[in-house]
Amino acid sequence: MDMVTLTIDGIKVEAPKNATVLEAARKAGIKIPTLCFLKDVNEIGACRMCVVEVKGARSLQTSCVLPVSEGMEVITNSPAVRESRKVTLELLLSDHNLECPTCIRNLNCELQKLSEELGVQSIRYPGQKSKAQYDDFSPSIVRDTSKCVLCRRCVSTCHKVQGVGVISPNYRGFDTVIAPVFDMSLNEVPCVNCGQCILACPVGALKEKDDTHRVWETLADP
Numbered sequence: 338m339d340m341v342t343l344t345i346d347g348i349k350v351e352a353p354k355n356a357t358v359l360e361a362a363r364k365a366g367i368k369i370p371t372l373c374f375l376k377d378v379n380e381i382g383a384c385r386m387c388v389v390e391v392k393g394a395r396s397l398q399t400s401c402v403l404p405v406s407e408g409m410e411v412i413t414n415s416p417a418v419r420e421s422r423k424v425t426l427e428l429l430l431s432d433h434n435l436e437c438p439t440c441i442r443n444l445n446c447e448l449q450k451l452s453e454e455l456g457v458q459s460i461r462y463p464g465q466k467s468k469a470q471y472d473d474f475s476p477s478i479v480r481d482t483s484k485c486v487l488c489r490r491c492v493s494t495c496h497k498v499q500g501v502g503v504i505s506p507n508y509r510g511f512d513t514v515i516a517p518v519f520d521m522s523l524n525e526v527p528c529v530n531c532g533q534c535i536l537a538c539p540v541g542a543l544k545e546k547d548d549t550h551r552v553w554e555t556l557a558d559p
C-alpha cells in the first residue's frame with residue numbers, strides 16, 4: 338500500500354495515500370470532533386465541525402473529506418480552529434429546540450457532548466427559528482425537525498444502507514428540512530420502519546415511537 342508521511346500537531350504520522358486527514362489523526366490517537374461524518378455512509382463535509390489548519394492553505398479545511406498528502410502539516414487545535422468549531426456549534430444551537438431534559442437523547446446526544454467538549458456555555462447568536470415539522474403518524478418512528486442539525490446521516494443511511502431513500506433535504510438554505518418528499522409523513526411513503534435512520538441520527542430528531550402509555554391504559558381498562 339502506498340503510504341505518505343505528514344505531521345499532525347507536530348507528530349509524524351504515516352497514512353495510506355487514499356486516507357483522509359481525519360482517518361490519519363484517529364489512527365495516531367489524535368481526536369478531531371465530528372458531527373455529520375459517518376464512516377463509509379455519510380462523508381460529505383457538511384457540518385464543518387472537523388475543521389483543521391493546514392500549513393499553506395488559505396482557509397480552514399474539513400478534515401473528514403481532506404485527503405492526506407506527503408509533507409502536509411496539520412494543526413487540529415489552534416485558537417482559530419477552536420473558535421471556528423465553537424461558532425459553528427453556537428449557530429446550530431441558535432436554531433435548535435433546547436428542551437434537553439425531556440429529550441429522548443438527553444445525556445446521550447452528540448450535540449450536548451460537543452457543547453461540553455468545546456466549552457459552549459452560552460449562545461452568542463440568538464435569532465430566528467426555522468419552521469419545524471413534527472410527524473408521529475408512522476407506526477414506529479417520530480420525526481421532530483426542531484432538533485435536526487441537518488447532518489444528513491439519516492438521508493445517506495436510508496438511501497445507501499437500506500436502499501430505500503424516502504427522506505431527503507427539502508427546500509434550501511435556512512428553510513432546509515429533512516423530510517419525505519412534499520413534506521409527507523413517513524407513514525405516507527414506502528418507509529419500511531427499519532429504524533436505521535434513528536440509529537444514524539446524532540440527536541433526538543428521530544426516535545422510536547413509545548406506546549408504553551397505551552399498554553398501561555389497556556391494563557387499567559376493566
Ligand code: SF4
Pocket residue numbers: 478494495499501502503504523527528529530531532533534535
Ligand atoms: S425507517 Fe428505514 S426506511 Fe424508513 S426512513 Fe428510516 S431508514 Fe428509511
Ligand code: SF4
Pocket residue numbers: 484485486487488489490491492515537538539540542543
Ligand atoms: S434527522 Fe438526525 S440524522 Fe437526519 S439530518 Fe437531522 S439530525 Fe441528521
Ligand code: FES
Pocket residue numbers: 370371372373374381382383384385386387388399400401402
Ligand atoms: S464531520 Fe467533517 S464536515 Fe462534518
